[in-house]
Amino acid sequence: MQQPPAIRFDAVDQVFQTRSGPIHALQGVSFDVSHHEFLAVLGPSGCGKSTLLRMIAGLLQPTSGAVEVFGMPVTSPRDDIGIVFQKPTLLPWSTVEDNVTFPVRHKTGHVSIRDRERAQELLAMVGLEGFGKRLPDELSGGMQQRVGIARALHLDPDILLMDEPFSALDALTREMMGFDLLRIFAKKPKTVVFITHSVSEAALLADRVLVMSGRPGCIASQHVVPLTGPRGPDSMKDAGLLDLSADLRARLMTREAA
Numbered sequence: 001m002q003q004p005p006a007i008r009f010d011a012v013d014q015v016f017q018t019r020s021g022p023i024h025a026l027q028g029v030s031f032d033v034s035h036h037e038f039l040a041v042l043g044p045s046g047c048g049k050s051t052l053l054r055m056i057a058g059l060l061q062p063t064s065g066a067v068e069v070f071g072m073p074v075t076s077p078r079d080d081i082g083i084v085f086q087k088p089t090l091l092p093w094s095t096v097e098d099n100v101t102f103p104v105r106h107k108t109g110h111v112s113i114r115d116r117e118r119a120q121e122l123l124a125m126v127g128l129e130g131f132g133k134r135l136p137d138e139l140s141g142g143m144q145q146r147v148g149i150a151r152a153l154h155l156d157p158d159i160l161l162m163d164e165p166f167s168a169l170d171a172l173t174r175e176m177m178g179f180d181l182l183r184i185f186a187k188k189p190k191t192v193v194f195i196t197h198s199v200s201e202a203a204l205l206a207d208r209v210l211v212m213s214g215r216p217g218c219i220a221s222q223h224v225v226p227l228t229g230p231r232g233p234d235s236m237k238d239a240g241l242l243d244l245s246a247d248l249r250a251r252l253m254t255r256e257a258a
């Protein structure tokens with residue numbers, strides 16, 4: 001029997017009722033994300049990217065249509081979905097290690113020695129070995145975002161949702177974090193939905209890029225990234241990638257101007 005996709009959107013509409021009238025945030029959105037695929041989502045501000053992510057996370061139900069994860073409708077948040085937000089939203093009074101183990105404490109009410117060891121392993125994996133006893137305020141923005149990634153991975157989710165995770169970082173840190181992420185997924189593959197405003201970031205990291213257009217948000221186009229093999233700084237010089245980036249940029253600029 002054929003496995004269902006990791007994520008499926010089928011003719012999804014989302015209408016928010018507000019005091020100043022309804023806002024049609026998404027219209028007729030249909031797409032699949034395969035198991036262990038890295039999907040990047042690009043689109044103008046307000047086109048419904050975060051709304052889409054909140055639906056996968058089970059934080060929001062579609063007004064009509066269906067959102068499924070592993071063939072089941074999403075009705076509430078699930079343990080097998082991790083989320084990384086634009087800002088790391090760490091508990092400032094808790095150590096880095098306690099922040100990373102927060103999901104398991106929230107789920108089971110306690111943190112075992114093995115959970116703490118796992119936190120240490122994840123911190124090492126995101127390049128923060130030895131920082132477990134620090135407080136978030138003692139870390140840079142990039143380091144805090146790494147803590148957020150380690151926290152999202154602690155329950156070993158099958159799906160990782162990332163909402164502009166690197167947008168607050170400087171360009172170089174951002175690039176390095178992108179490659180770090182690919183290194184992490186090479187060791188432990190995940191299905192990833194990654195929202196970004198950066199065309200080059202989307203093209204460089206993703207297997208496929210989904211371009212949305214706005215008001216109401218819908219899917220304008222989908223693009224397979226023509227890169228094979230491991231990616232690194234040199235991939236940016238790849239002719240196929242440069243063509244794709246130019247194409248994506250042109251599409252987004254036309255839509256922003258429309």
Ligand SMILES: Nc1ncnc2c1ncn2[C@@H]1O[C@H](COP(=O)(O)OP(=O)(O)OP(=O)(O)O)[C@@H](O)[C@H]1O
Binds near residue numbers: 050
């Ligand atoms: N809870 C809500 N109530 C009312 N309107 C909402 C709500 N959440 C989102 N919207 C509206 O839905 C539309 C899509 O919002 P969303 O945050 O998903 O866009 P986005 O593409 O993620 O934007 P950005 O790139 O600026 O983060 C916007 O018009 C927004 O104002």
